[in-house]
Amino acid sequence: MLLPEYRSKELLAKYGVPIPPGFLARSSNDAETLCARLNTSRYVVKSQILAGGRGLAGGVKIVDTPSAVGAEVERLLGHVLVTDQTGPRGEIVQSVYVEAALDIVDNFYLALALDSATGGVMLLASEKGGVEFEERARMDDTVYGTTIIGEDTPEERKKIKAFLSEHGMGEDAVVDLAFAARKGFIENELTLAEVNPLAKTRRGDWIAADAKAALDPNAVFRHPEFEEFAHLQHRDAIEAEAQANDINMVKLDGTIGVVVNGAGLGLAMHDMIIEAKGRPANFMDIRTTATSLKIAKGVQLLLSDPNVRCILLNVHGGGITLGDTVAEGVSVAYGHAKRKVPLVARISGQNADRGLAILKEHRLPVEVVDTMSDAVARAIALAS
Amino acid sequence: MAIIVDNSTKVLVQGMTGRAGSFYTHQAMRYGTTYVAGVNPFKPGTEHLGLPVFGSVDEAKAKTGANASLVIVPAVKAGAAMIEAIEAEIGVITCVTERVPQHDMARVKAALEGSKSVLIGPNSQGILTPEQCKIGVMPTRYALPGRIGIASRAASLTSEVVSQCSAAGLGQSTTVGIGGDSLHGLGFVDCLKLFKDDADTDAVILIGEMGGREEEDAAEYLATGDYGKPVVALIVGRHAPQGRRMGHAGTLSVFGTGSATAKADLLQRAGAVIAGNVDDVVPRIKTVLPNAAVA
Numbered sequence: 001m002l003l004p005e006y007r008s009k010e011l012l013a014k015y016g017v018p019i020p021p022g023f024l025a026r027s028s029n030d031a032e033t034l035c036a037r038l039n040t041s042r043y044v045v046k047s048q049i050l051a052g053g054r055g056l057a058g059g060v061k062i063v064d065t066p067s068a069v070g071a072e073v074e075r076l077l078g079h080v081l082v083t084d085q086t087g088p089r090g091e092i093v094q095s096v097y098v099e100a101a102l103d104i105v106d107n108f109y110l111a112l113a114l115d116s117a118t119g120g121v122m123l124l125a126s127e128k129g130g131v132e133f134e135e136r137a138r139m140d141d142t143v144y145g146t147t148i149i150g151e152d153t154p155e156e157r158k159k160i161k162a163f164l165s166e167h168g169m170g171e172d173a174v175v176d177l178a179f180a181a182r183k184g185f186i187e188n189e190l191t192l193a194e195v196n197p198l199a200k201t202r203r204g205d206w207i208a209a210d211a212k213a214a215l216d217p218n219a220v221f222r223h224p225e226f227e228e229f230a231h232l233q234h235r236d237a238i239e240a241e242a243q244a245n246d247i248n249m250v251k252l253d254g255t256i257g258v259v260v261n262g263a264g265l266g267l268a269m270h271d272m273i274i275e276a277k278g279r280p281a282n283f284m285d286i287r288t289t290a291t292s293l294k295i296a297k298g299v300q301l302l303l304s305d306p307n308v309r310c311i312l313l314n315v316h317g318g319g320i321t322l323g324d325t326v327a328e329g330v331s332v333a334y335g336h337a338k339r340k341v342p343l344v345a346r347i348s349g350q351n352a353d354r355g356l357a358i359l360k361e362h363r364l365p366v367e368v369v370d371t372m373s374d375a376v377a378r379a380i381a382l383a384s
Numbered sequence: 385m386a387i388i389v390d391n392s393t394k395v396l397v398q399g400m401t402g403r404a405g406s407f408y409t410h411q412a413m414r415y416g417t418t419y420v421a422g423v424n425p426f427k428p429g430t431e432h433l434g435l436p437v438f439g440s441v442d443e444a445k446a447k448t449g450a451n452a453s454l455v456i457v458p459a460v461k462a463g464a465a466m467i468e469a470i471e472a473e474i475g476v477i478t479c480v481t482e483r484v485p486q487h488d489m490a491r492v493k494a495a496l497e498g499s500k501s502v503l504i505g506p507n508s509q510g511i512l513t514p515e516q517c518k519i520g521v522m523p524t525r526y527a528l529p530g531r532i533g534i535a536s537r538a539a540s541l542t543s544e545v546v547s548q549c550s551a552a553g554l555g556q557s558t559t560v561g562i563g564g565d566s567l568h569g570l571g572f573v574d575c576l577k578l579f580k581d582d583a584d585t586d587a588v589i590l591i592g593e594m595g596g597r598e599e600e601d602a603a604e605y606l607a608t609g610d611y612g613k614p615v616v617a618l619i620v621g622r623h624a625p626q627g628r629r630m631g632h633a634g635t636l637s638v639f640g641t642g643s644a645t646a647k648a649d650l651l652q653r654a655g656a657v658i659a660g661n662v663d664d665v666v667p668r669i670k671t672v673l674p675n676a677a678v679a
Contacts, residue, residue: 087625114486116566116596119493189487218459219485250625263564264538267593267620268662271644274623276663283624287482288521315543318523349543350523372544373663 001233003219003226006047006097006215011188012275016180018207022099024048028074031098035066042101045072049091050232051084052212055131059093062101069098089236089254107197108169109133109144112185120148121182123160126166129197135275152179172199174208178180188226189219214292215372238301245294246287250303254279254381257302257311257341259287259295259330269314272372279381281308288321295329296336303337304332310342314372316349323347323355331362342382346375386513386558387578387585388476389452389532393517396421396474398441398452398465399457401432408456408480409433412518420448424486441472454510454519455479462506463488464617470495470503477569479505489567496569503569508561509539520561523548530555531584532669535575536591537564537598539621545591545665552666554673557585562598572602580611587614587673589665590656592647594621594656599647606654614672615656618665619648 003011009019021038025031035043036375045068045121048060054060059081061072073096082090111130115122126144128136134141144211147163152197157175164170164178177198185193192214199209216224217233231240242249248263255277260266263285282302302308313330317323327347334340345365347355359366366383369375395412399405400422410433413419421444422432428439438444441453453469455462455477469477470492484506496503504511510520514529522539526547532554538541540563546559560575562568566659572590579585592599599619606615621644648658657672659665 035587114490114567116568117488119567121490186487189485191486216486218483219487220459222456222485252625256517262538263539264541264591264593264620265537265544265662267538267624268541268544268618270624271620271622272661316540316547318540318543321540348547350525369661373661 001215001220001226002050003213003215003229004050004095004232005046005210005212006048006095007229008211009208010183011195011213012184012195012211015184016056017177017184018205019210019211020043020099020102020207022097024072025096025098025215028070030118031073032066033068033098035069035098038098038100040100043069044099044101045069045076046097046099047079047081047093047096048097049086049093050082051082051085053085053090053132054081057081057083059083065273071107073098082260102199103202103206104197104199104209106200107201108200108233109196110169110174110181110198111192111194111196112149112181112190113192115148118148120150120151121185123149123178125164125167125169130179133196138378139161149182151220152182153342161174169198177206188213188223188354189216189362190214191216242284242301245291245297247287247294247298248287249298250283252280252282253307254281255307255309256379257281257305257308258284259282259286259302259311259313260348261326265314265316269312269372269376271374273312273379276376276380278383286321286326290321292325292328292332296332299330299333300336303333303339303341308341310344310379310382311361312375313343313345313347314375315347315355317355318349318353323349323351327355327358331358331364334362334364344369344375344382345377346370346372385584386516387549387575387582388558388560389513389517389519391418391516393418393476393519394437394448394450395419395452395454395519396423396441396444397422397454397456398469400424400435401427401437402456405456406433408454408521414520415514415518415524417518418494420450421522421620425606427429441468441474445472445474451475452476452519453478453551455481455506457481459483463492466492466503466506467495470499470501473500475501476519476662477503478508478510480508480510480521480539480676481504484509484565486567489565493567504560505563505568507565508563508568511558511560513558522561526550527559528555531557531586532664533557533558533579533582533588534591535572535588536561537593538591538620541662542591544587544662545618548662548666549669551655552670554666554669557582561615572598573605574603576602576611576615580613585613587616587669588653589669590615592617592619594624594644594647595613595642597642600642600650603647603650603656606651606656611655616659616665616668616672617648617656618653618659618662619644619651
């Protein structure tokens with residue numbers, strides 16, 4: 001669960017990571033007045049969306065006067081920002097953060113994540129921080145280095161300082177910053193804490209010019225102060241509603257509504273549809289805890305999407321999610337739907353026969369197929 | 385023979401008295417697996433499903449000789465339950481619980497280091513040696529004893545592959561679900577090593593997906609020498625939109641690395657045979673094992 005920049009910085013600053021002075025602007029008038037607090041002559045006005053790529057998309061502006069800050073806040077609030085990471089629909093800017101601009105001489109990169117091999121806290125560092133870092137790191141993994149950062153002890157400090165020196169950051173201030181971030185990372189159960197860029201200023205200070213913190217969504221219940229950010233995670237009201245019904249859904253822009261149990265089976269189906277030149281309207285994974293009523297909610301969301309021309313149901317019954325449980329859910333959804341688009345059903349595993357019988361009893365416009373390949377071929381034919 | 389579990393495995397259940405715990409314990413006992421005890425700190429001395437319930441894993445192990453544990457407790461308690469089993473030196477710990485907090489798993493990983501336990505999961509369907517031992521939540525109706533080893537990151541996809549294999553007469557030695565979370569116990573490399581040494585496994589199927597490093601590590605391991613047995617890999621998520629979280633938590637990677645296509649390429653270069661999609665797994669197995677004994 002990603003936190004917006006301002007909240008990520010606030011979190012890290014609480015543990016001693018230096019950040020520029022700034023404030024959250026809810027209106028342009030507010031912003032102009034609050035500028036006096038920053039005691040600067042250059043301001044950075046930053047859209048608080050969760051996706052990256054803000055700078056290149058015009059979501060970050062540097063200006064010289066409080067009235068220009070006000071004008072930028074006015075322009076950005078409520079604006080839909082489309083970046084290379086938001087998808088075509090973009091994200092609405094709901095808040096704007098204003099900071100004193102830094103006099104930066106060099107940009108570095110510092111991040112913490114959990115090391116999946118050992119469970120230790122992994123420190124990532126690079127002297128090539130800044131907006132192109134991720135792109136560069138994808139191409140060339142020698143751009144950054146990693147090490148495990150343990151408890152704050154004199155020996156561990158020595159080790160971390162040596163590691164940071166290899167990446168141009170071998171100063172005590174950065175060692176302090178790394179251990180401060182580590183404390184915040186562990187206490188808040190983060191899955192990622194990223195400072196990019198970590199700016200070195202002309203005065204020689206090290207300051208987190210931008211920061212990103214991600215909380216473990218499965219641990220938010222232990223950190224209720226962040227619950228207010230949960231609703232920001234879904235770009236889409238439909239995805240949020242599906243989630244509330246134990247269904248993981250990612251909305252896409254195709255014509256085939258896909259209903260699958262299990263993430264892996266869903267991904268397998270998704271690959272097959274795309275490779276057969278079909279266009280899925282969604283990715284769906286019905287969690288094992290979903291009841292038929294919850295499944296019905298998920299299918300209703302697909303049936304109410306005017307782009308959806310057919311529904312492809314692929315279920316492998318087993319454990320608690322049995323074939324008939326899913327079939328009941330689908331039948332309920334069709335019962336309530338105004339548009340009853342054709343349904344291609346492929347149910348295997350436990351209670352498959354009962355599931356298929358339920359679909360037929362409810363007189364759904366169903367075609368039953370035996371294999372996943374056949375299911376994909378029929379769905380594509382019906383959706384075109 | 386098989387890997388990790390067989391008919392000498394004696395299972396205790398942490399969370400047996402809960403709804404899911406009761407359901408799956410009952411199913412596994414009906415399948416013929418030896419379940420010997422339940423653990424519930426609030427109900428020691430009681431009985432459930434005809435089995436004694438103990439207050440701690442230590443006591444249950446001492447009184448029943450259990451050598452494996454099924455952890456099926458709510459996510460918030462799963463970390464502590466796994467650590468209790470590790471400290472009691474249970475040999476095989478299988479955790480099926482989903483949504484275990486990652487920092488809890490970090491503590492579990494630290495406890496595992498140098499311990500006598502093997503952890504399967506969490507967020508795994510469990511482990512199945514057909515007709516000998518079921519620890520987990522997978523369906524068994526379509527499983528068939530045989531000579532194919534399966535290691536997988538995705539539960540329902542594995543059930544699908546298992547039923548297609550069985551329908552084609554290709555039985556399974558052991559099916560291991562390593563789990564869908566980024567922090568987990570046993571990995572693909574561990575499974576590959578065990579299957580390599582298992583005289584009753586002729587070929588291995590790896591079922592992977594984008595994200596994480598399991599497939600990369602497996603490729604690195606396979607490339608280091610002659611594995612000696614054919615490996616067929618199905619890696620899904622080739623067309624998953626970048627940066628979106630689709631299903632498993634382990635699929636969100638820090639740097640966007642670990643695409644399904646890159647993983648499949650690495651595995652292919654290391655000598656594995658890549659299945660193009662789910663329906664392609666059985667045909668590939670038949671190519672690499674032309675003389676497979678059909679049960």
